[in-house]
Amino acid sequence: MTDGPTYGFDTLQIHAGARPDPATGARQTPIYQSTAYVFRDAEHAAALFNLQEVGYIYSRLTNPTVAVLQERIATLEGGAGGVCCSSGHAAQLMALFPLMSPGKNVVVSTRLYGGTVTQFSQTIKRFGWEATFVDFDDVDAVKAAIDDNTRAVFCESIANPGGYITDLDAISAISDAAEIPLIVDNTTATPYLCRPIEHGATLVVHSTTKYLTGNGTVTGGCVVDSGKFDWSANDKFPSLSAPEPAYHGMKFHETFGPLAFTFHGIAIGLRDLGMTMNPQAAHYTLMGTETLSLRMDRHIENATKIAQWLEADDRVDYVTYAGLESSPYFDRVAKICPRGAGGLFTFAVKGGYDACVKLVNALEIFSHVANLGDARSLIIHSASTTHRQLTAEQQRAAGAAPEVVRVSIGIEDADDLIADLDQALSKAVS
Numbered sequence: 320m321t322d323g324p325t326y327g328f329d330t331l332q333i334h335a336g337a338r339p340d341p342a343t344g345a346r347q348t349p350i351y352q353s354t355a356y357v358f359r360d361a362e363h364a365a366a367l368f369n370l371q372e373v374g375y376i377y378s379r380l381t382n383p384t385v386a387v388l389q390e391r392i393a394t395l396e397g398g399a400g401g402v403c404c405s406s407g408h409a410a411q412l413m414a415l416f417p418l419m420s421p422g423k424n425v426v427v428s429t430r431l432y433g434g435t436v437t438q439f440s441q442t443i444k445r446f447g448w449e450a451t452f453v454d455f456d457d458v459d460a461v462k463a464a465i466d467d468n469t470r471a472v473f474c475e476s477i478a479n480p481g482g483y484i485t486d487l488d489a490i491s492a493i494s495d496a497a498e499i500p501l502i503v504d505n506t507t508a509t510p511y512l513c514r515p516i517e518h519g520a521t522l523v524v525h526s527t528t529k530y531l532t533g534n535g536t537v538t539g540g541c542v543v544d545s546g547k548f549d550w551s552a553n554d555k556f557p558s559l560s561a562p563e564p565a566y567h568g569m570k571f572h573e574t575f576g577p578l579a580f581t582f583h584g585i586a587i588g589l590r591d592l593g594m595t596m597n598p599q600a601a602h603y604t605l606m607g608t609e610t611l612s613l614r615m616d617r618h619i620e621n622a623t624k625i626a627q628w629l630e631a632d633d634r635v636d637y638v639t640y641a642g643l644e645s646s647p648y649f650d651r652v653a654k655i656c657p658r659g660a661g662g663l664f665t666f667a668v669k670g671g672y673d674a675c676v677k678l679v680n681a682l683e684i685f686s687h688v689a690n691l692g693d694a695r696s697l698i699i700h701s702a703s704t705t706h707r708q709l710t711a712e713q714q715r716a717a718g719a720a721p722e723v724v725r726v727s728i729g730i731e732d733a734d735d736l737i738a739d740l741d742q743a744l745s746k747a748v749s
């Protein structure tokens with residue numbers, strides 16, 4: 320199918336990137352379980368290796384099943400191109416890799432997925448990269464944190480763990496003025512709820528592990544490029560603007576224009592870092608994207624009902640869902656994610672740490688897991704698990720205070736979920 324701008328989201332989530340298999344007519348995208356692809360002749364092979372012709376060489380770089388998913392996610396995000404990889408954390412490294420070098424820094428939000436905080440505060444130091452953590456509700460602080468060595472700004476659209484909403488327009492105005500790209504992790508919102516490129520993002524990263532797959536089966540990631548950033552405007556991004564020795568001095572931006580970042584991601588990123596998505600994972604995620612909008616509508620409907628019920632309950636202190644009128648982020652819903660505030664939030668249980676532990680143990684439908692974005696409802700008590708090593712003060716700053724649990728509301732019957740929470744709260748708070 321040709322992806323005209325006239326097609327709606329529900330059509331694109333099923334058809335974008337796919338067409339009946341040219342060899343067999345297979346209607347569903349086949350799982351191309353092949354490591355390598357036969358060259359027509361020696362000239363064809365040389366053209367592929369020189370990036371003069373686009374085609375398949377070896378599945379560490381490209382695979383036809385994965386290619387369909389890349390095009391689908393890029394289309395849903397309104398981007399120029401996309402590169403899939405083995406996990407959401409791989410996608411974050413794939414996004415930063417062409418931009419960073421030793422001594423450079425990225426300015427990042429304090430409200431991030433726990434694993435991302437660790438990746439940015441600890442692990443990237445091994446590459447000589449630095450992350451500067453800032454409260455992204457304070458735009459002046461974001462501006463002040465950018466210096467001559469800053470090569471990117473990074474935040475989540477709907478942020479962990481509380482479902483906080485970032486004012487992407489305000490942040491992109493700052494990154495634009497500084498002539499550096501804004502990278503938005505859109506995992507929690509998905510392109511159905513938020514399209515960060517329309518709010519000025521340069522790159523969008525995903526953990527496809529979550530809502531895009533939607534059934535808790537495979538890990539995966541994706542980097543989508545808007546195709547709008549001028550990598551050659553200054554000398555800050557030599558990987559994209561300067562001659563590349565591994566390809567006879569070719570310049571990615573000059574040669575590939577709006578697809579420069581995407582080609583670099585495949586030809587350098589996947590080729591040399593090897594964080595490749597396998598075709599089985601792409602298959603499961605393609606299945607998931609077909610029902611994305613239906614699931615997200617239901618996640619929002621359930622999350623809204625449950626957040627309202629919890630907020631009115633005496634055993635609960637507060638609820639952080641941005642879809643509640645009491646939330647300081649409520650006004651941003653209409654602007655950033657007009658279809659709703661997603662399915663992720665935290666709530667504080669009266670009785671603190673011990674009550675949270677009892678609640679998690681007493682729930683029957685909710686699963687106690689370190690995951691989100693599943694069709695199933697999930698819960699985690701961060702203070703006794705993912706944020707266990709932090710002090711109570713650090714836990715509070717991260718939105719994972721000892722008296723707080725995080726829920727990822729699934730698409731089951733809302734009444735059943737409420738009944739489950741009700742019986743478990745009775746056991747936890749008495």
Ligand SMILES: *Cc1c(COP(=O)(O)O)cnc(C)c1O
Nearest residue numbers: 406407408432506526528538539
């Ligand atoms: C899960 C998650 C990640 C990491 O993705 P993996 O697929 O687990 O590597 C990054 N960001 C957010 C918002 C996530 O929820």
